[in-house]
Amino acid sequence: MIDRFPGLAPTRSRAVVHDDLVFTVAVAPDPVTPSMYEQTRKALARIDESLALCGSHKSRILSAIVYINGMPLKSEMNRAWDEWVDMGNPPMRACIGVELEPPHIVEIVVTAAK
Template identity: 85%
Template sequence: MISRFPGLTPTRSRAVVHDGLVFTVAVAPDPVTSSMYEQTAKALARIDESLALCGSDKSRILSAIVYVTDIKRKDEMNRAWDEWVDASNPPMRACIGVDLEPPHIVEIVVTAAQ
């Protein structure tokens, strides 16, 4: 069975649960600042909300992919990540430089156990 949790638009789910796995994606909510640190922190807070909605939490994250528009600013993202992550249960993580729809400069994709 697939459980979908509605997103802000009718064509996107906030999170999906299937067979005990949680899949979710987050960006910082509007209004968006140009700070990569702040956008990352706010996106991670949304990840927390989505995981809780699905009966999970950050200690159960299996993998994360962080997309950033400027890989040279990765240290700002890392600072927010390091403050947020469950250090006793660190997930596998990749960081990839991409073009994102402005004004967003960070997007985070997470897979977690329920």
């Protein structure tokens, strides 16, 4: 069984649950600040909301992929991540430099257990 939670656009789901797995992706909500640290904090807060909506929590994240626009800003993203992550259950994480659609400079994809 697949459960889909509606996103902001009719062609995108906010989160999807399949059996005991949760899949979600987030960017910072509008208005978007140009700060990598602030955008990351806000995107992670949306991850928290989506996980809760699906009956999960950041302590149950299995893996995360963080896409950032500009690898020199990775330390700012890492600072926000380190403040947010459940240190008792850190997920596997990859960080990839890409060109994102402005004004967003970070996008986070998460797979978690329910």
